Amino acid sequence: MRIFTTGLTLACIAGTAVFAADSTLPRQLAITSYGTGSSGYNQSVAIGAALQDNRGVNLRILPAKNDVARTEPLRQGKVDFSMNGVGGTFMAQEGVYQFGAKSWGPMPIRALASNNSGTVGISLGVAAEVCEQVGKPNCEGFTYADLKGKRVAWLKGAPSMNVNAQAYLAYAGLTTDDVELVEFGGFGPSWKGMVDGSVDAAIASTSSGKGYEAASGPRGLFWPEIDPNNAEGLARMQEVAPFFTPMVAQVGATIDGTDGVPTAGYAFPVLMTLADREPELVYGVTKAMFELYDSYKGTSPGIDGWSLDNQALEWVVPYHEGAIRYFREVGVWTDAHDAHNAKMIERQQVLNTAWKALEAENPDNWDETWAERRREALDAADFPVFY
Known part of the structure; x- marks a missing residue:
C-alpha cells in the first residue's frame, strides 16, 4: 500500500x-x-x-x-x-x-x-478580467505595464515570491510604488484572491494547480508575455532577480496544447x-x-x-x-x-x-x-x- x-x-x-x-x-x-x-x-x-x-x-x-x-x-x-x-x-x-x-x-x-524543465515558467499571472478593465478585450496587447494602479499579491514571509513579482514589474518599468500591494499569508491564499477578486495579479509556476483553478474561475487567467529581445526590460528584471532567464512556458493553465507563452523562469x-x-x-x-x-x-x-x-x-x-x-x-x-x-x-x-x-x-x-x-x-x- x-x-x-x-x-x-x-x-x-x-x-x-x-x-x-x-x-x-x-x-x-x-x-x-x-x-x-x-x-x-x-x-x-x-x-x-x-x-x-x-x-x-x-x-x-x-x-x-x-x-x-x-x-x-x-x-x-x-x-x-x-x-x-x-x-x-x-x-x-x-x-x-x-x-x-x-x-x-x-x-x-x-x-x-x-x-x-525549460517548459514551466515562474510568472506573474493576471486575472483576465483586468484586460477588459484597461480597455484591452481578450487581453490583446496587454503587457505588464498595464498593471499600473492594479492590485498585486504580496506574501508574508516569502521574499522569493515577492522578489519574483518585483522582477516582473521591473521588466515593465514599474516598481511596487506603482501598484497596490495586497498582503496574504501564503501562496494558496493569494491565488484564492485571484479567484474571489481580492487581487489582480499573483506569482506562480505556470503549472501550479492554483493557476488551473483560477483559469476555470469567473475571472479567468492570463500570462502576459516577456519579450526575449527586450534587452532593457530583461536587464531591469535580472537586476532584481539575477536567477531569471527568458524561456517559453509550454505547461500550465491556459498554456497546455498551445505553442507556449514567452515568459521567464529558473530552477x-x-x-x-x-x-x-x-x-x-x-x-x-x-x-x-x-x-x-x-x-x-x-x-x-x-x-x-x-x-x-x-x-x-x-x-x-x-x-x-x-x-x-x-x-x-x-x-x-x-x-x-x-x-x-x-x-x-x-x-x-x-x-x-x-x-x-x-x-x-x-x-x-x-x-x-x-x-x-x-x-x-x-x-x-x-x-x-x-x-
Missing part, C-alpha cells in the same frame, strides 16, 4: 536505525515543501510515491506557506531536506530579506538536485539541505532522485525537469558533498564544476565571517548595518553584490 503523510508533528524521521531496501536510505524521510495544491507540493508527492513503491521509503511531506516556514525545520534539525525555491536557497545563503534578520543570518545551503523547485547533513544520507537521496526518475516522470505537470540531463551543476548555491559523490560516479561532475562549487562555498564563508563580526558588535540598527557590512564584505572579496 502506498503511504504518504503530511503534517507538522515530527517523529522517527531520518535518524532511524531501520533502513529501506537501499541501505543508504532510512525507512522514513521528512521534507518541507510548498503548500498543498502547488506545483512544488504535487511534485513532492509524486517523488514520494516512487520512493515508497521502489525503495520502501515513507516520505513525510510538511507543507509550508513561505520560505521561512520551509527553512526553519531544516535549521532546527527536524528535517534533513526541503523542496524549496530561490528564497530558501539563494536568499537564505545571502542573508537577505527575512533571512537578514538578527535571528537568522546567512545559511550554509547545499543543493542536491533541481527541476530545470524550481530545488531539493536542498545544509552543509552539516550526513554525506551518506545525502548521497542516497540524490541517487534515488535520479535512479527513480523513470518512475515519477510524467506524473505531475513540469516534473520531467528533474532528469539528470537537466541539472544545472554551476548554480547560485553550492552542491552538497554527498550529491557531488553521486554526480562523480555517473560521470557528469567536472573540474570546472568543482571550481565553481568551491567559489560558492567561499562566498558563503565571506558572508558568515561578516555576520559573526556583526554579532560581536551587536549594533542597535541591525538591519541597516548588516546590509552595509554584507555589501562591503562581498565587494572586498570580489564577489558580485546582489540586494
Whole structure:
C-alpha cells in the first residue's frame, strides 16, 4: 500500500536505525515543501510515491506557506531536506530579506538536485478580467505595464515570491510604488484572491494547480508575455532577480496544447539541505532522485525537469558533498564544476565571517548595518553584490 503523510508533528524521521531496501536510505524521510495544491507540493508527492513503491521509503511531506516556514525545520534539525525555491536557497545563503534578520543570518545551503524543465515558467499571472478593465478585450496587447494602479499579491514571509513579482514589474518599468500591494499569508491564499477578486495579479509556476483553478474561475487567467529581445526590460528584471532567464512556458493553465507563452523562469523547485547533513544520507537521496526518475516522470505537470540531463551543476548555491559523490560516479561532475562549487562555498564563508563580526558588535540598527557590512564584505572579496 502506498503511504504518504503530511503534517507538522515530527517523529522517527531520518535518524532511524531501520533502513529501506537501499541501505543508504532510512525507512522514513521528512521534507518541507510548498503548500498543498502547488506545483512544488504535487511534485513532492509524486517523488514520494516512487520512493515508497521502489525503495520502501515513507516520505513525510510538511507543507509550508513561505520560505521561512520551509527553512526553519531544516535549521532546527527536524528535517534533513526541503523542496524549496530561490528564497530558501539563494536568499537564505545571502542573508537577505527575512533571512537578514538578527535571528537568522546567512545559511550554509547545499543543493542536491533541481527541476530545470525549460517548459514551466515562474510568472506573474493576471486575472483576465483586468484586460477588459484597461480597455484591452481578450487581453490583446496587454503587457505588464498595464498593471499600473492594479492590485498585486504580496506574501508574508516569502521574499522569493515577492522578489519574483518585483522582477516582473521591473521588466515593465514599474516598481511596487506603482501598484497596490495586497498582503496574504501564503501562496494558496493569494491565488484564492485571484479567484474571489481580492487581487489582480499573483506569482506562480505556470503549472501550479492554483493557476488551473483560477483559469476555470469567473475571472479567468492570463500570462502576459516577456519579450526575449527586450534587452532593457530583461536587464531591469535580472537586476532584481539575477536567477531569471527568458524561456517559453509550454505547461500550465491556459498554456497546455498551445505553442507556449514567452515568459521567464529558473530552477524550481530545488531539493536542498545544509552543509552539516550526513554525506551518506545525502548521497542516497540524490541517487534515488535520479535512479527513480523513470518512475515519477510524467506524473505531475513540469516534473520531467528533474532528469539528470537537466541539472544545472554551476548554480547560485553550492552542491552538497554527498550529491557531488553521486554526480562523480555517473560521470557528469567536472573540474570546472568543482571550481565553481568551491567559489560558492567561499562566498558563503565571506558572508558568515561578516555576520559573526556583526554579532560581536551587536549594533542597535541591525538591519541597516548588516546590509552595509554584507555589501562591503562581498565587494572586498570580489564577489558580485546582489540586494
